[in-house]
Amino acid sequence: MDADTRSALIAKYKAGYAEVVKALEGFPAGELTARPLPGKWTAAEIVHHLADSETQSATRLRKLLAEPYPVIQAYDEAEWARRLYYQTRPIEPSLLAFRAARETTAQLLDLMTEADWRKLGWHSDGGSYHSERWLEIYAEHAHGHAAQIARLKTALAK
Amino acid sequence: MDADTRSALIAKYKAGYAEVVKALEGFPAGELTARPLPGKWTAAEIVHHLADSETQSATRLRKLLAEPYPVIQAYDEAEWARRLYYQTRPIEPSLLAFRAARETTAQLLDLMTEADWRKLGWHSDGGSYHSERWLEIYAEHAHGHAAQIARLKTALAK
């Protein structure tokens, strides 16, 4: 990965929280747990997923940097959504967790050496894994979910 | 664990963030990375440790609740402190991460069923593990580190 690509992805990663906040602006408060798109997550489910997924993502990067032979464990995000009261819990703490995961991790992205970027690890459901692969995945992650929230807002407005 | 003990531990868990904030009040800003107690962590190291450890702790409880046969992986906290730029990074985002981990997880603690509390898991460096054991450990965790920060403040004031 060349330096420009990496910088662009880091910038996108740093912008992801604001993108989700923007998508939530004007979202009808009483409809956070509504499911206008059958089979799709609600806005509340998306926000709690962002908290849990990005929190784990933060830990994954740290494991990559700090462990000699890091193994990243996959997890079942649909099962987490079902079991962890995503439709019951207020979303503000989860927004805070998502924001904090990005802010603390952005500090690391700005400090990482070339050796940090190249250090190899293993993903239990994907094989060889390293920080650049991590960055490709998570730079996009929040933007994708922000777009989902926007689609929910549109669907509810009809 | 009887209901009163559990309630008291949950209350202590919820109070942990404020305890650390109080310990940091009046801490000389320029001394966050000072090491007045040889061989002990600095205030900055403690705060970044709280962020990383409590973030993982939050994930551990979620794994216990959401996975069929959860295995909790131990990690080397001293190595994380050495590798993850604890003496370089501003502490505000880490305080936010610590607070968010506690706030989101406190929501779960208030919603968990008896079955959630009893569900068995395994700790790679301790064996049988469940949510009540988790609660015993983390109810104390922040208070212990708040006391460490207070000792650092005293040592620096001399």
Place this chain on the structure above:
Amino acid sequence: MDADTRSALIAKYKAGYAEVVKALEGFPAGELTARPLPGKWTAAEIVHHLADSETQSATRLRKLLAEPYPVIQAYDEAEWARRLYYQTRPIEPSLLAFRAARETTAQLLDLMTEADWRKLGWHSDGGSYHSERWLEIYAEHAHGHAAQIARLKTALAK
């Protein structure tokens, strides 16, 4: 588990190899890879499965005894049968591996202390696990497959 039950299961475990050898007696040599029962394993597949499964079983008991917090990893036996040339490889070495796994492990079963028997581990696809549970599973394992081989022999004789 009382002492009589345990002794009976150990005796059955020790008898398992002979049971399979007896089932293979008179099995038409050219039909080891025939599949007279659609969707069921062939005799060759069963023998290679016994080698691989009982070899892992031997390792599992050793991990239970020798590691502080043993985690036993499940594996996909159907995938092993597909990928590991079970229909191509001569079965004699696999019979030897199965026999050796039982003979070496039987030595351990005769030497284990009460503490060995009770020591807790974890199965990635079953949770709490210990040597008595292991014994219940593997005392039966070879006998079940011997019966399968006998059914194949009957089906081929028609």
Place this chain on the structure above:
Amino acid sequence: MDADTRSALIAKYKAGYAEVVKALEGFPAGELTARPLPGKWTAAEIVHHLADSETQSATRLRKLLAEPYPVIQAYDEAEWARRLYYQTRPIEPSLLAFRAARETTAQLLDLMTEADWRKLGWHSDGGSYHSERWLEIYAEHAHGHAAQIARLKTALAK
């Protein structure tokens, strides 16, 4: 790895059991558990180690071939030697297990495709790992221990 190197290593792997048997020829039967070289393993410990290590080695190669994202777990061979009654158990079954592990695995080595040889896995105590790396390690493994047994024999003859 070029084809000649691979063939030579496979041939050495296949010769390993005979090498150990040769080293054991004329070994004084009553001295299998003697420790003439302080801090070194006895002949009995070496043979039981060969059984346990080569049995696991056989499983490792199968995991590499049959699992999508194989993770090979390191183990503590010294602790196994202490806990698994290596100085008490007769060695014949362990010789059989060692021989069977090599014979069954040699079948696989002769059948493996180029894709099998190149398939990547991960070693918990070494990182990236694949079948050629496995072959380099285990082609040597038995020969090294045969030489150890020969040194013990010499030491006992003095």
